[in-house]
Amino acid sequence: MTPVLEATGIxxxxxxxxxxxxxxxxxxxxxEARRTLALVGESGSGKSSIAKAVLHLPPPTSGTVxxxxxxxxxxxxxxxxxxxxxxxxxxxxxxxxxxxxxxxRDIVAEPLDAHPGTPPKGGRDARVDELLDAxxxxxxxxxxxxxxxxxxxxxxxxAIARALAAEPRVLIADEAVSALDVSAQATVLNLLRGLTExxxxxxxFISHDLGVVRxxxxxxxxxxxxxxxxxxxxxDVLAAPTHPYTAALLAAVPEPGRALAADTRLVAxxxxxxxxxxxxxxxxxxxxxxxxxxxxxxxxxxxxxxDRRVACHHPLTGA
Amino acid sequence: MTPPHIPVLDVRxxxxxxHTAGGPLHVxxxxxxxxxxGECLGVVGESGSGKSVLARTVxxxxxxxxxxxxxxxxxxHGDDLLDIDPRQRRRxxxxxxxxxxxxxMTSLNPVVRVVDQVxxxxxxxxxxxxxxxxxxxxxxxxxxxxxxxxxxxxxYPHELSGGLRQRVGIAAALAGDPALLLADExxxxxxxxxxxxxxxxxxxxxxxxxxxxxxxxxxxxxxxxRAERIAVMYAGRxxxxxxxxxxxxxxxxxxxVALLRSVPRxxxxxxxxxxxxxxxxxxxxxxxxGCPFAPRCERASAVCGTAPPPRVDVGEGHSxxxxxxxxxxxxxxxxxxxxxxxxxxxxxxxxxxxxP
Amino acid sequence: xxxxxxxxPSGSAxxxxxxxxxxxxxxxxxxxxxxxxxxVGVLVAAGWLLVVLLTALILPLLPGCDPLRGDFTHPSAAPxxxxxxxxxxxxxxxxxxxxxxxxxxxxxxALTVAVGLLVGGALGxxxxxxxxxxxxxxxxxxxxxxxxxxxxxxxxxxxxRGPGLPLIGCLIGAFTVPxxxxxxxxxxxxxxxxxxxQAARMIGTSPLRIxxxxxxxxxxxxxxxxxxxxxxxxxxxEGALSFLxxxxxxxxxxxxxxxxxxRTTLGSAPWIxxxxxxxxxxxxxxxxxxxxxxxxxxxxxxxESTR
Numbered sequence: 001m002t003p004v005l006e007a008t009g010i011x012x013x014x015x016x017x018x019x020x021x022x023x024x025x026x027x028x029x030x031x032e033a034r035r036t037l038a039l040v041g042e043s044g045s046g047k048s049s050i051a052k053a054v055l056h057l058p059p060p061t062s063g064t065v066x067x068x069x070x071x072x073x074x075x076x077x078x079x080x081x082x083x084x085x086x087x088x089x090x091x092x093x094x095x096x097x098x099x100x101x102x103x104x105r106d107i108v109a110e111p112l113d114a115h116p117g118t119p120p121k122g123g124r125d126a127r128v129d130e131l132l133d134a135x136x137x138x139x140x141x142x143x144x145x146x147x148x149x150x151x152x153x154x155x156x157x158x159a160i161a162r163a164l165a166a167e168p169r170v171l172i173a174d175e176a177v178s179a180l181d182v183s184a185q186a187t188v189l190n191l192l193r194g195l196t197e198x199x200x201x202x203x204x205f206i207s208h209d210l211g212v213v214r215x216x217x218x219x220x221x222x223x224x225x226x227x228x229x230x231x232x233x234x235x236d237v238l239a240a241p242t243h244p245y246t247a248a249l250l251a252a253v254p255e256p257g258r259a260l261a262a263d264t265r266l267v268a269x270x271x272x273x274x275x276x277x278x279x280x281x282x283x284x285x286x287x288x289x290x291x292x293x294x295x296x297x298x299x300x301x302x303x304x305x306x307d308r309r310v311a312c313h314h315p316l317t318g319a
Numbered sequence: 320m321t322p323p324h325i326p327v328l329d330v331r332x333x334x335x336x337x338h339t340a341g342g343p344l345h346v347x348x349x350x351x352x353x354x355x356x357g358e359c360l361g362v363v364g365e366s367g368s369g370k371s372v373l374a375r376t377v378x379x380x381x382x383x384x385x386x387x388x389x390x391x392x393x394x395x396h397g398d399d400l401l402d403i404d405p406r407q408r409r410r411x412x413x414x415x416x417x418x419x420x421x422x423x424m425t426s427l428n429p430v431v432r433v434v435d436q437v438x439x440x441x442x443x444x445x446x447x448x449x450x451x452x453x454x455x456x457x458x459x460x461x462x463x464x465x466x467x468x469x470x471x472x473x474x475y476p477h478e479l480s481g482g483l484r485q486r487v488g489i490a491a492a493l494a495g496d497p498a499l500l501l502a503d504e505x506x507x508x509x510x511x512x513x514x515x516x517x518x519x520x521x522x523x524x525x526x527x528x529x530x531x532x533x534x535x536x537x538x539x540x541x542x543x544x545r546a547e548r549i550a551v552m553y554a555g556r557x558x559x560x561x562x563x564x565x566x567x568x569x570x571x572x573x574x575x576v577a578l579l580r581s582v583p584r585x586x587x588x589x590x591x592x593x594x595x596x597x598x599x600x601x602x603x604x605x606x607x608x609g610c611p612f613a614p615r616c617e618r619a620s621a622v623c624g625t626a627p628p629p630r631v632d633v634g635e636g637h638s639x640x641x642x643x644x645x646x647x648x649x650x651x652x653x654x655x656x657x658x659x660x661x662x663x664x665x666x667x668x669x670x671x672x673x674x675p
Numbered sequence: 676x677x678x679x680x681x682x683x684p685s686g687s688a689x690x691x692x693x694x695x696x697x698x699x700x701x702x703x704x705x706x707x708x709x710x711x712x713x714x715v716g717v718l719v720a721a722g723w724l725l726v727v728l729l730t731a732l733i734l735p736l737l738p739g740c741d742p743l744r745g746d747f748t749h750p751s752a753a754p755x756x757x758x759x760x761x762x763x764x765x766x767x768x769x770x771x772x773x774x775x776x777x778x779x780x781x782x783x784x785a786l787t788v789a790v791g792l793l794v795g796g797a798l799g800x801x802x803x804x805x806x807x808x809x810x811x812x813x814x815x816x817x818x819x820x821x822x823x824x825x826x827x828x829x830x831x832x833x834x835x836r837g838p839g840l841p842l843i844g845c846l847i848g849a850f851t852v853p854x855x856x857x858x859x860x861x862x863x864x865x866x867x868x869x870x871x872x873q874a875a876r877m878i879g880t881s882p883l884r885i886x887x888x889x890x891x892x893x894x895x896x897x898x899x900x901x902x903x904x905x906x907x908x909x910x911x912x913e914g915a916l917s918f919l920x921x922x923x924x925x926x927x928x929x930x931x932x933x934x935x936x937x938r939t940t941l942g943s944a945p946w947i948x949x950x951x952x953x954x955x956x957x958x959x960x961x962x963x964x965x966x967x968x969x970x971x972x973x974x975x976x977x978x979e980s981t982r
Contacts, residue, residue, distance in 0.1 A: 042510035042511070042513075182365065182537065182538075182578060182582055183578070183595055185581070186593035186594065187595045189583065189593055208511065211540075211583035211585050214583060214585055235589060249511060250585060252514065253511060253585050254538065255584050255585065256540050256582065257567055257568060258540075258543065258584075258586055260545075266512060270483060271512075
C-alpha cells in the first residue's frame with residue numbers, strides 16, 4: 001500500500017542563544033491510510049518538532065515531506081495553504097485550541113467557511129450537525145454552546161470535529177488526551193481509533209504514555225533526543241522491546257496490578273540536555289548496557305525483523 | 320484508627336463550601352481519613368473530584384479571592400487546625416505540614432537561588448548564616464539525589480531540568496522536618512522515567528523519616544505498589560477506601576470499577592475499544608439527594624437517586640459507600656460481572672446531565 | 676486516490692459522551708461578578724460623561740445659547756439665576772462657553788483615538804504578525820517618535836501651519852501611535868501562540884481571515900481600554916495647548932482658552948477659570964475611572980463570561 005504521507009530524512013535545527021539545537025535528526029516516517037503510527041518519547045525528544053515539520057509549520061531544516069506523492073517543499077505558499085486541509089492536527093490543550101468567542105457551530109464550520117469552494121451537500125449547518133454527531137456530541141445540544149461551556153473531553157471532540165470538517169487524509173494528534181481525565185481520555189481514544197478506520201485516515205499519534213499508545217496505534221516509533229531508536233508494530237515492540245530505552249520506558253509505566261520493577265534500569269535519572277547531546281548514542285549516559293563503542297559511534301538503524309528496526313549497538317534479544 | 324492511637328493526620332467529616340459568583344459549591348462532602356506516621360495514603364480522583372481542595376483545606380491555603388467555609392475537624396497530632404486563627408496556624412504548621420506541588424517551575428521562585436528556597440522553612444524560624452545555609456542546602460540536595468549538590472545549590476531554578484527542580488521542591492519540603500507531606504500531582508509534569516525516580520525518592524524519605532504522606536493523583540496506577548491505602552474521591556466524597564491491593568484488585572464501588580477499567584494499559588489483553596464511563600460528574604452547586612454517581616452508574620436503581628448510599632464494610636479496612644456494591648466474587652477488574660448498559664440508552668440521560 | 680468523503684460512522688462505540696460540567700462550574704471566574712452589576716462609580720462616571728457629551732452636542736444648537744454673544748449688562752457675573760455658571764469679563768455665559776469648549780476637546784480626543792487606534796493598531800498587527808524586519812523597522816520608528824518632546828513639536832507645527840482642531844487631533848494622535856502599536860503588537864504575539872490561531876493555520880485559513888476572525892476580536896478589549904487613556908491624554912494636551920494659545924484662537928471657546936482668560940481675574944471672579952477647569956478635571960477623572968474598570972475586567976477575554 002502506498003503511504004499517504006511520507007517524511008524522509010527529516011532534521012529540525014533550532015537556532016537558540018546557546019547555539020544550534022538539533023531537535024530532530026534524520027527521521028523518516030510513513031503513514032498509511034487506516035493505520036495509526038504512534039510517536040513516543042519524553043519531553044525534549046522532538047515529538048512535536050516532527051509534527052510541525054511534517055505539517056510544514058515551518059518546514060524542516062532538511063528532508064522532504066510528501067503528501068500523496070506531492071513534495072510540500074515544492075509548493076507555493078498559496079498552494080500549500082490549499083493543501084493544508086488534507087493534514088489536520090488535534091492539540092494537547094483542548095480549550096485553548098478553540099476560539100472562546102465563537103460558538104461550537106462556527107468553530108466546526110471554520111474549514112468550510114475558510115475554503116468556500118465546494119459547499120457541502122445539504123448545507124453548512126447540516127454538515128456541522130453531521131460532524132458533531134460523528135464525535136458523539138448531538139448538534140441540538142452542543143452547536144450553540146461556547147467553548148467555556150464544554151468539559152475538556154467535549155472540547156477535544158469539538159476540535160476533532162473541526163479537523164474532520166476539513167476532510168483530511170492525515171490526522172495528527174499531539175498529546176491529544178494527556179490533559180484529559182481517564183474516562184474522557186478513553187472516549188477520545190476510542191473516537192480517534194474509530195475515525196481512522198471508518199474514514200480511512202492516516203493517523204499520527206504523539207504521546208509520552210505507552211498505555212494510551214497501545215490503545216490507539218498500530219505501529220510505534222520511539223524517539224530519544226530527536227532520533228528514532230526503535231520502530232515496529234506496537235504490540236510486538238511492547239511485548240519485546242529491543243532498545244534499552246524502550247525497555248526502560250516500559251518498565252517505568254505505573255499500572256494497577258503490575259508489580260514495580262526492582263530498579264529503573266537506568267544509570268542516570270535525568271535525560272541529557274538536547275543542547276549538549278552525548279557523543280555517539282544519545283542514550284548511552286543512562287543506558288545500563290553502554291560500552292566504549294556507544295560513546296564512539298552513532299548506532300546505525302538495523303532491521304531485526306521484516307517490520308521492526310532498532311538503532312542500538314547492544315539490542316536486547318530473547319526478551 | 321482506634322481511639323488510643325493518635326494518627327498524624329485525622330480528618331473527620333470535613334465539609335467544605337466554596338462561595339463563587341454562581342453560588343456556593345459543596346466541594347468536600349463529609350470527607351474522613353487518617354494517615355499514620357510513615358504511611359502513604361493515595362487520594363485518586365478526576366478533575367473536580369475535590370482532591371486538590373482537600374490538600375488546600377488541610378494546609379489552609381485557599382486563595383484570597385475565594386470565600387471558603389469548613390465544618391468538621393482537621394487534626395494534626397490531635398490538634399484541630401480549623402479552630403485556630405490563621406497566624407497562629409502558620410506558626411504551628413511551620414515544619415508540621417509541607418507540600419510538594421505539581422509544577423516545580425511555578426512553585427519555585429525564579430529569581431531566588433536554590434539554596435535560599437531549600438532552606439526557607441528553616442530561616443523563617445531560626446537565623447542562619449550564609450555558609451550555614453549553603454551547608455544545609457547541600458546536604459538536603461544530596462539527600463534527594465541531586466548530582467553535584469553544592470553547585471546546584473547556587474543555581475537558579477531555570478538552570479535545572481524538570482526532574483531536578485522537582486527534587487529541589489522535595490528537598491525544600493523536607494527541610495523543616497515535617498510530620499506530614501502533601502504531594503499534589505507531584506510527577507504529572509515529569510517524564511515517566513523521571514517520575515519513577517522521584518516517587519522512589521519520596522518513598523525512601525517517607526520510610527526513613529516516618530513521614531506521613533498524602534499523595535494526590537489522577538493516575539490510580541501510580542499508587543500501586545507505593546501507597547499503603549487508597550481513597551477514591553468522586554464529587555467531593557470518598558466513595559471507596561482501603562488497602563491499595565484490595566481497592567485496585569477487588570474494587571467494591573462501581574465508580575472504582577469503571578475507573579480501573581478505562582485506564583489504558585501496557586500489559587494484559589489488548590483492548591481495541593476502551594470501556595468508558597458515560598455522563599458527567601454532577602454539578603456541585605446543586606444538592607445531591609442520593610448517590611452522586613447514580614446517573615452514570617450501570618448498577619443504579621431507584622433507591623440510588625433518593626437515599627444517600629450506606630457504608631459497606633468488606634473487611635481489612637476496605638469500605639465503600641454504595642447501595643449496590645460490586646460483590647466480592649469479582650476477583651479481578653477485567654473479569655467484572657457487571658453487564659454494561661447499551662451506549663444508546665446511556666446517551667440520552669447523559670447529555671441532559673451535561674447541559675448547564 | 677483523491678479525497679475520501681467523510682461519512683458519519685454511525686453507532687460507533689466512540690459516540691458516548693464523557694464527563695463534563697464540573698470543570699466549567701468550578702472555573703467560573705470571580706471577575707464575572709464585577710461584570711454583572713457595574714459598581715456605582717462606573718455608573719456615576721458614565722453618567723457624567725453622557726451629560727457633558729449631550730450638553731456639548733445639543734446646547735450650542737439651541738437658540739439663545741450662543742457662546743460668543745456677550746451679555747454686557749452682566750460682565751463677570753457670579754453663578755446664579757440667569758447665568759447658572761456665571762459669565763466671563765465680556766458677559767459671555769460660561770455654561771455655553773464650556774459646553775462649546777467641550778466640543779473642541781472631544782473633537783480632538785476623537786481624532787486622537789481614531790489616528791492612534793487605526794495607525795498604531797495596524798502597525799502593531801503588522802509588526803507582531805510579520806515579525807523580522809517589519810517588526811524591527813516599526814519598532815525603531817516608534818522609539819524615534821517617542822523620543823520627540825510632544826507638546827513642543829505640536830506648538831512648532833501649529834505656529835507654522837496655523838491652528839486647527841484636525842491638525843491638533845492628528846498630531847496628538849500621532850504621538851499615541853507608539854503606545855497603541857506596542858499594545859497591539861504584544862497581543863498579536865501572544866495570540867498567535869494560542870491553539871485556536873494555530874488550528875486556523877492548520878486548516879489553511881488565509882492570513883487576512885485569521886487576523887480578522889481570530890486575532891483582532893481578541894485584541895479589541897485591550898485596545899479599547901487603552902483608548903480611554905489616550906482620550907484623557909488628548910483632552911489634557913488640548914487643554915494645555917489652548918491654555919498656551921496654540922489651539923483655536925479667541926474668541927472661539929476651548930477649555931484651556933477659557934481658563935487662560937479667567938487667569939487675570941482669579942481673585943475677583945474665580946468661577947471664570949474654575950468652571951471649565953472643574954469640568955475638565957471631572958471629565959478626565961471619569962474617563963480614567965472607566966478605563967481602569969475595563970482594564971480590571973479585561974482578563975475575562977481569556978475566560979469569557981458565558982451567561
